[in-house]
Amino acid sequence: MTSEAYAQAFVVAATVLLAIAFVAHVAEWALSRGVDEESDSAAIAAGIGRSVTMLAWLVLLTGVVTRGFAAGRVPWGNMYEFGCAAVVLMLTAYFLLMRRWGRAIDWTGAAVTGIGTVVLGASTLVYVPPGPLVPALHSYWLVIHVFAAMLAGAAFVFGAIASAAYLVKARWPERFPRLPSAERLDEIAFKVNAFAFPIWTFAALIAGPIWAQYAWGRYWGWDPKEVWAFITWVVYAGYLHARATAGWKGRAAAILCLVGFATFLFNFVGVNLFVGGLHSYAK
């Protein structure tokens, strides 16, 4: 087998493993429903989920690194590679956050593995063999700009998960004992978004323009990707302000966080596949 085939096989294996982890986490929720104290079987399911996720992370990381060697460059030069590398970062963030916050974050397992499976599966749909890049991407800014965007995206995922859970918990405080309190969820969402927002600012409004100046001769040109990066930035800026504004705290802020994440997703999927522009590196 060639290294390309190995890389592809690793990604497929990681997708399957993540799907299994997702099933385990769903079982965990099903088994612990309505019970205050987590049941033994739920704990076992959660343990399986986490172990398999760890394995998926290892396999996927191997796949992404192999892909990088097969292509002879950083493995995030097109949509497929971006999707795989972003999932590696998201899972890395998941484990780091669990070490830091423990019980306050480990309930995200089902969401994280579910999102990971979908992103990896969707990435396979836009598979391209590894190869050299178009001239515009021959720049070390590819390493910096795209990595920063992926890192911010990986953190935005947790902000969105926590905000969605916040909306659920604020509406039905008694249900879902597995979830942290609404106050804690709001805090988790804020912390990860406060981490991600400066990185996004750097990726979209500093590294991007510097590179655009070199590659295209202007630092800002309202290319569709730039427009949506700007929209994401504005919405998250709105989220940060909303958390400090009477009448916007809580529910409205959480909704803004979800809208912000939706604009990020649209930029990645919609703009790549349906809108086009200078950032058309999907294929």
Place this chain on the structure above:
Amino acid sequence: MSDAPELSRREFARWMWRQLTSMRTALMLLLLLALVAIPGSVLPQASVDARAVEAYRLDHPELAPWLERLGLFHTYTSVWFSAVYLLLMVSLVGCIVPRTITYAKAYAARPPKAPANFSRMPASAVREVDVDDPAAVVARVRAALGRARIDVVERDGVIELSAESGHLREFGNLVFHLAVVGVLVGVAVGSLFGYRGAAVVTEGDDFSNVLTQYDDFASGALFDRDALPPFALHVGAVDARFQLTGPQRGAPRMFSARGTWSAGTSAEREQLFDIRVNHPLKIGRTSVYLIGQGYAPVFKVTDARGDVVFDDAVPFLPSDGTYTSSGVVKVPDARPQGLGFQGFFLPTAISTGKAEAPISAFPAAANPFVGLFVFRGDLGLDAGRPQSVFMLDKGRMKQVQSKDGAPFRVSLSPGQVADLPGGGSIQFVEVRQFARLQISSAPLAWLPLGAMILGVAGLVLSLLIRPRRTWVRVSRTVIEVAALDRVPRSGRDLDDHVQRLLEEM
């Protein structure tokens, strides 16, 4: 009495101002800005791709005039987009200036005095112990509080400590918002005093930086068009390499334009350049970018009298990834009538069948081929109206036909000659390549960049630092601690802080 309406008007203005500079309005304006930015990503924009706008107009003849009226082809310079961001700027400045003044005044302020009743604070603790040396306890608290601003007051043997930490939060916040203003000022200056133009230069040709040499040119309102910095380029070779094998066959791999340049009008020392994508040539404050390349077949046209009336390279514009290109050749000097050719160029032509026209299989020039239709008549070049070099004005021209009545077609490979009905001939001499160069200057580009970097630094401070007030009261028999977070965070965190201080003592 006569002052009353005046006053109310002033009050109204003040009320309006307060509304505009409120956080709630700023928030609404932010979200509105995100919303009004969307159309520009969905509809073609004249400033990004004028040809796409033209194509959209042709495809949507009913809708396009309405979109035009709404300014949707110029979203980011439209009245409504400008209105939103200008209001946002006013709101921002109106919010940030008073806050900066407040911050400056409060810069040297001392922490507020300890409250009488500690238990009213969000977190507090009391411990009854025998204290031998209250001053030593306070010294330990001081050390534990680190870099906070601290006041200590002693009255009747009771020592009260007030501490405030986290001033840099507001500082960072102000820096970030001022930086956003700085970015916009920088961008505005850059676009007012800057210029950007593009020119097609064929291998072996020269470009000098004067307005007439540009194919398109746009400059800011305050840019002096006669003040273009003088320099000249000679493009020696344009190099384009493409992927030869594998699934990405034909994908571009490397573009470069090499040659010499000299600054000034006189023959100063020439310097070599090698412009590539991501590696522009810098000449003072001006940068020269390679933004495109393509093929310029060289034609030699002889008219019916046998005179060579045209011998030049003609850039053909590529329209797809295989560089299927289209272009026109204008020969106004041909006698008895002007000649015009319109057609296509294929870098690697392959035929797909007898009746079918050949297509291009690969973007590099492995098997160049041109196919042209021929027109005779008045090219309209003397009419004084500006004309595109890529379009033929066929209003006063007639298509040349072959004997069977079908349009006469010229099909040539390099070196081949075709005789034209009615006399004259056209030769496809050779293929050259052209570089599409963008020449631009945006003064003060460091300002938005520097402001943005500063802004992110401020942003990180404002998100990371959380101001907190702490009070400690120590007497011979009791220690009291209370704390207040000025930015809400989890209550547990504050309790931990109070407990930790008690431990320290």
